[in-house]
Amino acid sequence: MPAPRLVPDLVPDLVLDLALTVRHDGKGGIADDLDGVDGLARWVAARGDELAEAGAPLGDFVADEDALTAVRALRQAVRTLFARAVRPAPPSPADAQRLLPGAEALDRLAAAAARVPVAPRLTWPESAAPEITYVPTASGPPADLLLAALARAATLFLASDDRTRLRACHAPRCVRYFLKEHPRQEWCKPSCGNRARVARHHDRHRVESAL
Template sequence: MSAAQLVLDLALTVRHDGRGGVADDLEDAEGLTAWVAAHTAELAEAAALPDPLAPFTADPAALTAVRDLRRAVRTLFARAVRPAPPSPADAERLLPADEALDRLAAAAARVPVAPRLTWPEPGPAELTYRPAAPAPPVDLLVSGLARAAAAFLASDDRDRLRACHAPRCVRYFLKEHPRQEWCKPSCGNRARVARHQRRHRADAL
């Protein structure tokens, strides 16, 4: 999994609840524990986290740290999709952009990293980054996610980021082809139905 998809998955822990509101998969520490467990391999790959994070169990402090980082990420996602509007879930919750950038930098700095060059014989050399010293699991998690977010936001993939504005959707997505307007086909169907209903009501007036 790429850094882009990992960070997108973090942002998508805020989702539509199916009843007209917004649900949060990170509502409690158990939700964060489950999310990390479901993303162990992706965190090791895209966020350069060590395998010992695998038995991670969240506590309230870890939950707060990850939710604070997610808010910064979604604020920067909203900036990335401009001049289009942000996700409806973010309209009233965005941080000032400078604060979001500072929060991202502080999260990344929780664990210093060191470059590691591997060069098998035969084969190409590869540069990776690993924690420079042992650190608490929550610091490894938060800093790894922050570095993945920074890598994505500084990459060309950022230009493909969109907010889905289908009725009831609050998701961000990566545009896969030029004509893609919605995060998934069901959102496109809802948007077309809503558009048809608006036209029908307008014709009836």
């Protein structure tokens, strides 16, 4: 039986958005969009509608150090499980020294999802098939709503067929994960493909010059 979906198309978007707060900084290093309380506040504000649909209406959310630490810990668990999902291919280069033991990553995910209990609700638009959404059964601190919604999205994504389309982009300097949209797709975006082709060309040139 396929895993129930949180909201159509919302699950992979939320989970990937969280993972991709770790990115290349354009200078050869790694940038973190959640590098401080202000970064978390901006990230949450930009996704207010999606988070509300996912069961986390965050109108009263105020980012603080505790919330930042919790979201970053959840992100580490998600990226660890992403690395597992893309095996036997290597993980994102950003994760080489940051992966958790698998059991610890799963426990973090479960603990975050359990912060706010939810119940399934059937929605059935007149012109579409019925679907299951998940609605909090109790109110809680906004930070708990945020953690629980993100963890549930990650759980449902990793249990779904979408997981098999997950890839780590290995173009030079890229550290992104992406969903493969067609059989020949190798890179997360065209600019990464261009960099990879240029790098391959230079590598061939060096080998030929050395012969």
